[in-house]
Amino acid sequence: MLSEAIYLDFNKLEFETYLTEFGFLYIEIDEAVIKFKKWSSKKSVSSSLINFPSKNYILPEPLGVTLIISAWNYPYQLALAPAIASLAAGNTVIIKPSEVAIHSSNALKKIISENFDANHLAVIEGGVEETTKLIHSKFDKIFFTGSTQVGKIVYKAAAENLIPVTLELGGKSPAILTEDCHLKRSIQRLVWGKFLNAGQTCVAPDYVLVHQSLKKDFLKGIEEKIKLRKYSIENQNFTKIVSVKHTQRLVNLLENQEVIFGGNYHIENRDFEPTLVLNPTWESPIMQEEIFGTVLPILFYENFNDAIQQIKTKEKPLAAYLFTENSKYKDQFLNEFSFGGGCVNEVIMHLVNGNFGFGGVGSSGIGAYHGYEGFKTFSHFKSILEKPTFFEIPLRYSAYSANKLIWIKRFVNWSKYF
Numbered sequence: 501m502l503s504e505a506i507y508l509d510f511n512k513l514e515f516e517t518y519l520t521e522f523g524f525l526y527i528e529i530d531e532a533v534i535k536f537k538k539w540s541s542k543k544s545v546s547s548s549l550i551n552f553p554s555k556n557y558i559l560p561e562p563l564g565v566t567l568i569i570s571a572w573n574y575p576y577q578l579a580l581a582p583a584i585a586s587l588a589a590g591n592t593v594i595i596k597p598s599e600v601a602i603h604s605s606n607a608l609k610k611i612i613s614e615n616f617d618a619n620h621l622a623v624i625e626g627g628v629e630e631t632t633k634l635i636h637s638k639f640d641k642i643f644f645t646g647s648t649q650v651g652k653i654v655y656k657a658a659a660e661n662l663i664p665v666t667l668e669l670g671g672k673s674p675a676i677l678t679e680d681c682h683l684k685r686s687i688q689r690l691v692w693g694k695f696l697n698a699g700q701t702c703v704a705p706d707y708v709l710v711h712q713s714l715k716k717d718f719l720k721g722i723e724e725k726i727k728l729r730k731y732s733i734e735n736q737n738f739t740k741i742v743s744v745k746h747t748q749r750l751v752n753l754l755e756n757q758e759v760i761f762g763g764n765y766h767i768e769n770r771d772f773e774p775t776l777v778l779n780p781t782w783e784s785p786i787m788q789e790e791i792f793g794t795v796l797p798i799l800f801y802e803n804f805n806d807a808i809q810q811i812k813t814k815e816k817p818l819a820a821y822l823f824t825e826n827s828k829y830k831d832q833f834l835n836e837f838s839f840g841g842g843c844v845n846e847v848i849m850h851l852v853n854g855n856f857g858f859g860g861v862g863s864s865g866i867g868a869y870h871g872y873e874g875f876k877t878f879s880h881f882k883s884i885l886e887k888p889t890f891f892e893i894p895l896r897y898s899a900y901s902a903n904k905l906i907w908i909k910r911f912v913n914w915s916k917y918f
């Protein structure tokens with residue numbers, strides 16, 4: 501039922517659905533089932549001299565009733581991965597899936613209502629009106645995945661009730677190819693990551709900056725790779741754009757652009773061929789808006805430092821990718837440029853490591869999840885100091901004296917050795 505629904509929404513192949521939805525979720529479920537007892541156990545920490553003798557520990561507790569609002573592009577993964585984390589932390593969960601992938605939203609509602617107690621895990625479907633009501637209600641936590649624009653609305657509404665919020669947002673994630681990169685491998689991985697789910701991936705490479713010296717070989721190589729994958733609007737095995745409106749938005753982005761490959765689309769059928777756009781200006785809509793589709797702008801640079809300085813002037817992206825064999829470039833990219841997370845010589849796959857938190861920075865998000873980071877996101881950690889009653893150092897009690905102050909200062913000074 502879930503696969504069929506996603507096929508109706510996206511025409512998505514079972515292979516891709518397994519890879520990006522179910523496979524990912526099975527890993528998250530297994531990890532939570534195996535580790536949640538360890539995650540939720542009391543953790544002892546060392547005491548301080550000033551509090552001698554005492555036991556000190558951190559006690560995780562659930563936040564309470566949590567709301568998960570999700571985006572449409574991976575309708576199950578984005579709704580259920582945070583739900584797994586929230587349930588593992590002991591909360592109850594209400595999921596509000598996106599109304600845009602309507603078949604998947606319906607299927608999620610059906611399968612959850614048939615298998616879970618609604619007081620524990622429930623789905624409320626709907627669009628702006630229903631979500632607006634929910635975000636003005638008194639939840640103990642709101643976890644939102646979606647656009648930066650709507651993220652601000654959610655953040656503002658949650659602030660009225662001082663509800664803690666995690667925002668998993670988007671942005672324009674760059675990929676950079678340096679002159680010494682492994683060109684064949686770089687193109688192979690770039691094409692896979694860009695056109696996976698027809699480009700409707702929050703961490704897809706949004707645009708690519710290529711060193712000038714690679715121009716001819718890069719353009720030849722990327723066109724060959726796209727042709728090899730048989731991506732075209734005649735290929736009915738290619739994932740569709742989610743709606744007519746979203747397809748039209750991509751068409752609009754091509755206005756006044758130099759399309760050097762692809763560019764064919766069928767708006768009513770929601771088909772849009774992988775399309776390469778050459779040298780758009782930074783001011784054009786295609787370089788301002790998150791593309792979230794099958795269009796890849798290609799820009800060339802001469803100097804790596806200039807390329808880094810250029811992308812640093814933009815909002816901090818959710819992801820960034822560098823293809824290089826040069827450690828100097830790698831160091832500069834990692835140390836000077838702020839982004840949510842990313843890869844060197846790879847794209848997207850940093851998501852598939854439960855030891856990494858996944859989230860943005862700046863306008864691409866607040867907070868993180870996946871694996872233990874997800875558990876932390878949905879927990880409160882109580883700090884507890886437990887003291888025995890058989891012993892007392894009476895220094896802190898009045899009557900205060902000069903002698904007591906000397907001893908307090910000594911304790912403060914000695915604390916650093918403990």
Ligand code: NAD
Pocket residue numbers: 569570571572573574578596597598599600626627628631632645646647648649650651653668669670671701702703790792818860865
């Ligand atoms: P969206 O912001 O339009 O919608 C997200 C959710 O908010 C939906 O459930 C929708 O019903 C609700 N919503 C929409 N408008 C609203 C409003 N005015 N008031 C209250 N609720 C509203 O985003 P989208 O189009 O579903 O998803 C695309 C965006 O999500 C892209 O920017 C993408 O990068 C981002 N995204 C981020 C991640 C991540 O993990 N960081 C994952 C997937 C998608």
